[in-house]
Structures are given as structure tokens and as C-alpha cells.
Amino acid sequence: MNTHPRFTLLENGSLALAIISFGIMAGFFWTYSFNVNYAMLEVDGATYARMQSLFNVNVRHAMFFSFFAGAGILSALAVILNVKHRQHPSFWLLLLATLIYILGIIVFTKYVNLPLNYYTESWNPAQLPADWQSIRDQWNQANLLRVAFAFSAFIFAIIAILLRASSNKA
Numbered sequence: 001m002n003t004h005p006r007f008t009l010l011e012n013g014s015l016a017l018a019i020i021s022f023g024i025m026a027g028f029f030w031t032y033s034f035n036v037n038y039a040m041l042e043v044d045g046a047t048y049a050r051m052q053s054l055f056n057v058n059v060r061h062a063m064f065f066s067f068f069a070g071a072g073i074l075s076a077l078a079v080i081l082n083v084k085h086r087q088h089p090s091f092w093l094l095l096l097a098t099l100i101y102i103l104g105i106i107v108f109t110k111y112v113n114l115p116l117n118y119y120t121e122s123w124n125p126a127q128l129p130a131d132w133q134s135i136r137d138q139w140n141q142a143n144l145l146r147v148a149f150a151f152s153a154f155i156f157a158i159i160a161i162l163l164r165a166s167s168n169k170a
Contacts, residue, residue: 005088007164014078015094015164019157021071022101026150028067033147037140045132046125052136056117068109072102075157088167093160097153104149112142 036055040048075098085091116139123129 005085005167007082007085011078011082011085012161012164014074014081015090015157015161018071018075018078018094018097019154019161021067021074022097022150022154022157024067025071025101025105026147026154028064029143029147029150033140033143037143040136041140045128048136049120049123049125049128049132052117052139053121053123056121069106071153072098072106075101075153088163090160090163090167093156093163097156097160100149100156101153104153105146108142108146108149113139113146116142 040051043051075094079091079095079098082091082094116135119135120132120139123132129135
């Protein structure tokens, strides 16, 4: 008798969609932190204020929001679809990945990055506030944390599907 759990296409497919969306968001935050932010450290304050405001405004589109919020929604749906497998370690890794993403990306962005975004968008590039460099550095550090959160969610979800694959072969 086989005591290994059998995962349906819907259960594995929901996990796969969560993995894809986690990966896209991890890549987005990684690219921003390790490319855009480095370039922005090289510009003067007025250029920084204009460019950061343009980045903030231009990231607000359907494709970004579909992945930003979608990763949380898809992973929560995957948790619900897989709850019957709560005895399997893959379920707990999926749940952990989902909580990390929702708290570390969605909630963290709302309470940390967005207030900083709104503040930088209020700046007059010709008359920057005295703390502009400190705010830039705070935003960059906050985005690095989002890289860590998104990457962690991605890795935990990948481990979950690998555990499933290995349990199906046993």
C-alpha cells in the first residue's frame, strides 16, 4: 500500500503559479535594488527626486499590480487548495512562503515603502529637504528587505514542490 500523498494537478498547479509569481516579484525587487538603486546613488539630488518620482508613478500599472497582489492571492489560494495535505512538509513551506510574501511584501510595502514614496513624490527637485539622502537610503534599505522577503518566499515554495516531487518517487 502506498502511504505517500498524491497531489492533484490543481494542487500542484496552484503551487506552481505561486512559485512563478514569487519568482517574478523577487526578480523585480532584486533588479531594482542591485541595478536601479546603484545607478540612482550616482545622480545629484534633483535628478534623484525627479527619477524616483517617475519610477513610483510609472510602476503603478495593471501588470505590476497583477503580480504584486497576485502573488499573495495565488499563494493564499494554493494554501486553501492544499490544506488537505497539511500533514506533508510541503504544505507548511507553502504556508510559510505565503505568510512571508503577504507580510514581508504587501504589508511591509504599505507601511514602509509607500509612505517614503509619497514623501519623495512631494519634493520640489529645486528645493530638496535636508533629509533627502537619508530618505533615499531608508528606501533602498527597505527595498533590500523586500528582496530578502520575496526571495525567501520563492525558495520556500520551490523547496515545497521539490519535496512533493521526491515524495511521489518514493
